[in-house]
Amino acid sequence: MEVRLTPDLEAKLNQLSAQTGRAKEDLVQDAITGYLTELSRVGSKLDGRYDDNKRGRTQPIDGEEAFTRCGKRRAPVAVPKAFSSENVDRRGVEQAL
Numbered sequence: 870m871e872v873r874l875t876p877d878l879e880a881k882l883n884q885l886s887a888q889t890g891r892a893k894e895d896l897v898q899d900a901i902t903g904y905l906t907e908l909s910r911v912g913s914k915l916d917g918r919y920d921d922n923k924r925g926r927t928q929p930i931d932g933e934e935a936f937t938r939c940g941k942r943r944a945p946v947a948v949p950k951a952f953s954s955e956n957v958d959r960r961g962v963e964q965a966l
Contacts (some may be wrong), residue, residue: 872897
C-alpha cells in the first residue's frame, strides 16, 4: 500500500521522525492504528446509544433542553475546515503527529 502525504504533512512526519529516532513507517503505522481504534470505539459507542434509544431504554431530548438541564446555554460553533468530512482521512494522521 502506498500513502500519499501533502508536503506539509510529510515535513511534519520527517521532523517527528528526526526528533524521536523512529522510522517514518512506524509513526504512520501507529497513527493509522490509533485512528482506526478510536473510530471503531466511537462507532461502537454510537451503535450502542442508537440501540438503547431504539429499544426505549433512553429518551431523546432536544439539544436546547439538554443545555438548559446542564444550566449552560452555548452559542452555535462554526466547524473548522480541518474537521470537515473531506479531511477525515488526513485528520487522523495529523492528530497523531
